[in-house]
Amino acid sequence: MAVWNVIGNLLSTAGQAGYKNVRGSVARLRSLRRAGRYRYIEPAPSEVFSQRARYDRIKKGEEPSEVFSSFRMRRAARAPMFSILMSICEPDRKKLEESVISVLGQTYGNLELIVADSSLTNVARDTLAEYQDDRIRYCRLRQPEGPSAELNAAARKAAGDYVAILEYGDLLTVDALYEIACAVMETGAEIIYTDEDHCDMAGRRFFEPVFKPDFNKDYLFANNYTRHLLTIRRELFLAMRLRPRFDGAHDYDMILRAPKSGIYHVPRILYHVRGIRQPALRLRTGEACRAALEEYFRERGIRARVTPGRKEGFLKVEYLPDIFTARKEVGVVGGKVLDRRHRVIGGMMDEDGNVFFEGLDELEEGPGCAAMTMQDAPAVDVRCMKIRRELYSVYKEIFGHSYESHFLNRQTGLKEKSIDFCDRVRSLGYLIVWDPEMVSVIRDGIIRS
Numbered sequence: 001m002a003v004w005n006v007i008g009n010l011l012s013t014a015g016q017a018g019y020k021n022v023r024g025s026v027a028r029l030r031s032l033r034r035a036g037r038y039r040y041i042e043p044a045p046s047e048v049f050s051q052r053a054r055y056d057r058i059k060k061g062e063e064p065s066e067v068f069s070s071f072r073m074r075r076a077a078r079a080p081m082f083s084i085l086m087s088i089c090e091p092d093r094k095k096l097e098e099s100v101i102s103v104l105g106q107t108y109g110n111l112e113l114i115v116a117d118s119s120l121t122n123v124a125r126d127t128l129a130e131y132q133d134d135r136i137r138y139c140r141l142r143q144p145e146g147p148s149a150e151l152n153a154a155a156r157k158a159a160g161d162y163v164a165i166l167e168y169g170d171l172l173t174v175d176a177l178y179e180i181a182c183a184v185m186e187t188g189a190e191i192i193y194t195d196e197d198h199c200d201m202a203g204r205r206f207f208e209p210v211f212k213p214d215f216n217k218d219y220l221f222a223n224n225y226t227r228h229l230l231t232i233r234r235e236l237f238l239a240m241r242l243r244p245r246f247d248g249a250h251d252y253d254m255i256l257r258a259p260k261s262g263i264y265h266v267p268r269i270l271y272h273v274r275g276i277r278q279p280a281l282r283l284r285t286g287e288a289c290r291a292a293l294e295e296y297f298r299e300r301g302i303r304a305r306v307t308p309g310r311k312e313g314f315l316k317v318e319y320l321p322d323i324f325t326a327r328k329e330v331g332v333v334g335g336k337v338l339d340r341r342h343r344v345i346g347g348m349m350d351e352d353g354n355v356f357f358e359g360l361d362e363l364e365e366g367p368g369c370a371a372m373t374m375q376d377a378p379a380v381d382v383r384c385m386k387i388r389r390e391l392y393s394v395y396k397e398i399f400g401h402s403y404e405s406h407f408l409n410r411q412t413g414l415k416e417k418s419i420d421f422c423d424r425v426r427s428l429g430y431l432i433v434w435d436p437e438m439v440s441v442i443r444d445g446i447i448r449s
Contacts, residue, residue: 038197038206038207038208038209039206040197040199040206040209040269040272042173042174043173043174043175047175048107048174048175051107051108051175051178052107054067054068054178055107055108055109055110055178058079058110059109059110064077064078064079064185065077068182068185073185073186077184077185077186077188078185079110079181079185080110080160080161080162080181080184080185081110081111081112081159081160081161081162082108082110082111082112082160082161082162082163082164082177082180082181082231083111083112083114083154083155083158083159083160083162083163083164083234084103084111084112084113084114084163084164084165084166084172085114085116085151085154085155085158085163085164085165085166086099086113086114086115086116086154086165086166086167086168087116087118087147087150087151087154087168088115088116088117088118088119088124088168089117089118089119089144090119090120090121090123091119091123091124091168091169092169093123093127095168095169095274096123096124096127096168096169097127098169098171098203099166099168099169099170099171100113100127100128100131100136102166102171102172102173102174103166103172104131104133104135104136105174106172106174106175106176106177106178107174107175107177107178108175108177108178108181109135110177110181111135111160111177112135112136112137112158112159112160113135113136113137114137114139114154114155114157114158115128115136115137115138115139115154116139116141116150116151116153116154117138117139117140117141118141118143118144118145118150124138125138125140137157139153139154139157141153145244146244146247147242147247147248147250148242148243148244148246148247148250149242149244151165151242151250152241152242155234155237155238156238158234160234161184161233161234162180162184162192162231162232162233162234163231163232163234163237164180164229164230164231164232165230165251166229167228167273169274169275170228170271170272170273170274171199171203171271171272171274172229172270172271172272173269173270173271173272175268175270176194176229176270176271179194179266179268179270180192180194180229180231180266180270183264183266187264188262189262189263189264190232190233190236190258190259190262190263191226191230191231191232191233191236191255191258191262191263191264192230192231192263192264192265192266193212193226193227193228193229193230193231193263193264193265193266194212194228194229194265194266194267194268194269194270194271195209195210195211195212195266195267195268195269195270195271196209196210196227196228196229196269196270196271196272196273197209197210197269197271197272197273198272198273198274198275199272199273199274199275200275201274201275203272203274206272209269210225210368211267211367211368212225212226212265212267212368213225213265213368213370213375214265214267215260215263215264215265216375216376217260217376217431218374218375218376218431218433219370219373219374219375219376220255220256221293221315221317221374222309222314222315222316222317222373222374222375223309223313223314223315223368223369223373224249224251224252224255224289224313225368226251226255226263227251227252228271228273229270229271230251230255232254232258236258236259237254240254240257240258242254245291246288246291246292247288248281248284248285248287248288248289249285249288249289249291249292250288252288252289252292252293253292253295253296256292256293256296257296282312282313285313286308286312286313286315289315290306290307290308290315293306293315293317294306302319302326302327303319303320303321303325303326304317304318304319304320304326305317305318305320306318309369309373310369310372311365311369311372314369314373316374317374323433324386324388324389327431329429329430329431330388330430330431330432330433331387331388331390331391331425331428331430331431331432332380332385332386332387332388332391332421332422332425332430332432332433333380333385333386333387333432333433333434333435333438334347334348334377334380334381334384334385334386334432334433334434334435334438335347335380335384335385335434335435335436335437335438335439335440336362336384336436336438336439336440337381337383337384337439337440337441337442338362338439338440338441338442339441339442340441340442340443342361342362342363342441343359343360343361343362344357344358344359344360344361344362344371345358345442346381346383346384346415347380347381347384347434347436348375348377348378348379348380348381348434349377349378349379349380349381349415349418349419350378350379351378351379351419351423353379353415353416353419355381356370356371356377357370357371362439371436372436373436374433374434374435374436374437375433375434376431376432376433376434377422377432377433377434378422378426378432379418379419379422379423379432380418380422380432380434381414381415381418382399382414382417382418382421383414383440383442384438384439384440385418386438387403387425388430391425391428391430392404394421394424394425394428395421398417398420398421398424399417399421
């Protein structure tokens with residue numbers, strides 16, 4: 001009943017603003033209902049057994065290409081070793097134990113856990129000593145130096161081919177390193193990131209899954225979505241180093257600076273974030289992310305204003321004076337195409353013309369807030385499109401008229417032509433960006449921006 005009271009109050013707001021508030025509330029309720037259906041499913045016991053058996057064969061000296069014959073392994077693939085880095089200060093013993101167990105219990109055991117401890121007490125040292133596992137390496141620090149400096153110190157001691165950061169208290173799924181090892185052996189990627197969710201303090205109830213897109217630079221500008229579990233080749237990590245002035249967003253600063261050609265996404269939930277971070281910590285993290293992105297743009301001569309986004313944890317980028325001037329690699333910007341009820345009927349599309357977020361309300365966030373976040377796109381709809389002046393001739397060739405005239409209301413085959421045009425744009429080396437704040441509404445067959 002309380003929900004409908006809220007909506008009733010919103011309806012009393014005068015004019016179009018009240019209508020938009022109601023639609024926004026309903027859209028958020030719909031998103032919450034969908035999020036509530038999530039249930040994390042652990043790997044089946046038979047799959048866990050199979051993964052451990054494959055790792056045992058590798059440990060005995062068999063070639064990965066033989067052990068993983070059903071996978072598309074690279075010819076010279078080598079089984080990687082992982083160094084898991086953890087920074088702690090006066091940890092809770094039980095939470096530390098659960099994090100450690102989640103590492104030592106991996107089905108792929110070619111790993112080490114390096115714990116950088118800045119505590120004054122010996123809780124962590126004594127707890128880790130009880131495991132009597134030579135894969136645990138304890139690093140006692142003289143004083144707290146912040147996560148960046150502490151993780152850098154741990155990385156300098158790493159022997160693994162790749163390093164990954166596990167935040168104290170969080171949990172790896174039992175198959176996390178197995179899945180990442182397969183990705184490394186298949187692709188040779190230098191940076192790998194995975195999907196994630198949250199769990200309660202007991203580690204039994206799982207919620208708020210984050211199903212991430214493949215690497216998308218503009219989506220990264222809006223959100224530090226690669227954070228958990230982020231795995232980086234050790235030499236690259238040591239060359240870049242975490243920068244202490246961005247503590248709280250140190251991993252975000254690093255992925256912004258990293259080469260973008262060797263990044264791979266494993267589309268599986270492999271990391272559980274424990275609980276919900278405190279509001280003050282989330283605020284500091286958001287400010288650190290904003291500062292890291294501002295410096296990224298400043299170092300590259302990109303004029304942009306970075307402000308907090310509509311959703312907590314997201315950023316909004318406004319390019320000055322416009323995106324085409326600020327970023328020479330962007331050729332096309334597209335937006336949402338809506339029907340008269342403000343439902344999405346066009347906009348961002350894949351190469352086959354399938355519309356992302358089709359049927360959602362204009363104000364609905366979508367999974368991972370993706371329906372409200374600027375991002376790179378395979379193709380966008382010409383009914384809501386801006387293009388770089390250098391592409392005017394390509395536009396005229398495909399659509400049969402100049403971009404300035406933009407006579408589209410009675411044309412047919414616009415989806416196919418949009419895809420053809422975007423294919424040409426990408427073949428010329430330009431990026432296509434989708435901006436959800438750009439909107440066209442179709443009423444009675446007429447396009448109204």
